[in-house]
Amino acid sequence: MASLKPLELRWGIIATGRISRDFVLDLLVDPKTRDVHDVSHKVTAVGSRSTEKAQEFIDQYVKDGAVKAYGSYEGVYDDPNVDAIYIGTPHTHHYTNARDGILAGKHVLCEKPVTCNAAELKSLVALAQERKVFFMEALWTRFQPLTREVRRIADSGVLGEPVLMHADLAFDADIENIPKTHRMLDPQLGGGALLDLGPYPTIWAIVGLYEHPSNKLAQPSAVTAAMVKTPITGVDSATSWTVSFSNGDFAAHANLSVSMVIPSNEPGVTIRYRKGVIKVASPIFCPKSFTVQYFNEKGKVYKEETRVYEYVGSGWHFQADEVARCVRDGKLQSDLWGWDKSILEMTVFDEVRRQGGYVLPPGVEKVQ
Ligand SMILES: NC(=O)C1=CN([C@@H]2O[C@H](COP(=O)(O)OP(=O)(O)OC[C@H]3O[C@@H](n4cnc5c(N)ncnc54)[C@H](OP(=O)(O)O)[C@@H]3O)[C@@H](O)[C@H]2O)C=CC1
Numbered sequence: 001m002a003s004l005k006p007l008e009l010r011w012g013i014i015a016t017g018r019i020s021r022d023f024v025l026d027l028l029v030d031p032k033t034r035d036v037h038d039v040s041h042k043v044t045a046v047g048s049r050s051t052e053k054a055q056e057f058i059d060q061y062v063k064d065g066a067v068k069a070y071g072s073y074e075g076v077y078d079d080p081n082v083d084a085i086y087i088g089t090p091h092t093h094h095y096t097n098a099r100d101g102i103l104a105g106k107h108v109l110c111e112k113p114v115t116c117n118a119a120e121l122k123s124l125v126a127l128a129q130e131r132k133v134f135f136m137e138a139l140w141t142r143f144q145p146l147t148r149e150v151r152r153i154a155d156s157g158v159l160g161e162p163v164l165m166h167a168d169l170a171f172d173a174d175i176e177n178i179p180k181t182h183r184m185l186d187p188q189l190g191g192g193a194l195l196d197l198g199p200y201p202t203i204w205a206i207v208g209l210y211e212h213p214s215n216k217l218a219q220p221s222a223v224t225a226a227m228v229k230t231p232i233t234g235v236d237s238a239t240s241w242t243v244s245f246s247n248g249d250f251a252a253h254a255n256l257s258v259s260m261v262i263p264s265n266e267p268g269v270t271i272r273y274r275k276g277v278i279k280v281a282s283p284i285f286c287p288k289s290f291t292v293q294y295f296n297e298k299g300k301v302y303k304e305e306t307r308v309y310e311y312v313g314s315g316w317h318f319q320a321d322e323v324a325r326c327v328r329d330g331k332l333q334s335d336l337w338g339w340d341k342s343i344l345e346m347t348v349f350d351e352v353r354r355q356g357g358y359v360l361p362p363g364v365e366k367v368q
């Protein structure tokens with residue numbers, strides 16, 4: 001039997017900031033170390049607002065003289081040796097970068113939050129369909145083996161239906177001491193806790209409740225929210241919101257929260273089912289373990305299991321493998337993190353910002 005050659009996806013990197021570095025370092029990890037044999041990755045171009053920065057990024061991280069350095073993002077969009085672009089710019093640039101990449105015929109993996117609002121996202125989805133390119137938000141947590149296993153256990157029905165869940169993500173962004181132009185503080189860059197950290201509690205609400213078979217992929221029935229704003233620039237320093245699902249006999253709530261002023265990322269995620277609990281360890285964007293408790297008829301824990309995950313790299317490569325497989329198979333969206341999920345996320349964020357009174361400056365939202 002002829003051996004199948006792995007598909008090698010050729011990546012162009014848009015922007016040379018922190019997350020582009022992290023993503024590229026994971027792209028360079030040998031896929032065989034995570035038992036992946038059907039796809040592989042190659043960085044062929046890096047685009048930055050400055051050619052020097054692009055070259056420095058290549059020299060420091062990619063370490064391959066054949067990689068092309070561009071002093072503009074357009075250079076990467078137009079490079080025939082690039083199959084897919086990875087967008088690592090600040091939130092409010094995602095729409096324009098993704099649109100330009102799609103229009104140039106590239107497949108697109110775009111950092112979270114994929115856009116500033118649901119309208120921008122829907123417009124990109126329509127464009128990706130029209131141009132027949134793959135397009136996905138880089139919600140890396142969804143592709144990690146731990147998350148897939150949580151989903152498998154929940155789907156097996158052994159815990160019964162979920163009823164209530166909590167998911168929280170906090171870190172101290174040192175907002176008193178960073179410049180007001182930092183992406184965490186500047187409203188022009190979509191600053192604040194919700195847009196930066198909110199995708200993570202949301203991914204767990206989607207895995208725990210939206211994707212649960214009993215919900216039948218019904219949209220949330222209600223969203224309630226509260227925001228605390230920092231006087232420094234007016235963006236949210238902490239936000240809490242509840243997403244309710246109610247579909248026939250199924251009713252469940254997700255209590256979600258984020259903060260950029262607390263120096264602790266506990267308590268993580270707790271999904272409470274009728275017959276047990278799943279507790280996912282912090283940090284919830286890349287947890288390394290989770291515990292399942294099984295209840296007897298009296299609601300007492302009769303069995304507890306903890307699973308621990310280890311792999312080479314930092315966890316961003318799993319989403320890259322998904323992109324490569326989807327491109328290989330001619331898919332425009334992922335089955336694991338499809339457009340419906342990003343649209344749900346951005347629609348909830350629009351509503352949370354509406355209730356919290358967080359209006360982005362004029363001109364920031366390119367589609368409304
Ligand atoms: N998945 C994850 O774990 C993480 C995701 N992120 C997401 O990635 C995105 C970028 O975050 P991060 O890497 O921390 O940000 P950085 O500020 O470190 O990098 C952003 C890069 O975008 C480019 N850029 C283009 N326009 C601007 C502008 N007006 N202001 C600042 N930078 C600009 C710059 O690259 P250049 O000069 O080369 O053009 C810059 O280096 C965010 O949307 C964030 O949500 C962030 C951290 C972790």
Ligand SMILES: O=C1OC[C@@H](O)[C@H](O)[C@H]1O
Binds near residue numbers: 171196197285
């Ligand atoms: O995606 C992210 O995850 C980790 C956080 O530290 C970071 O601010 C955020 O962008």
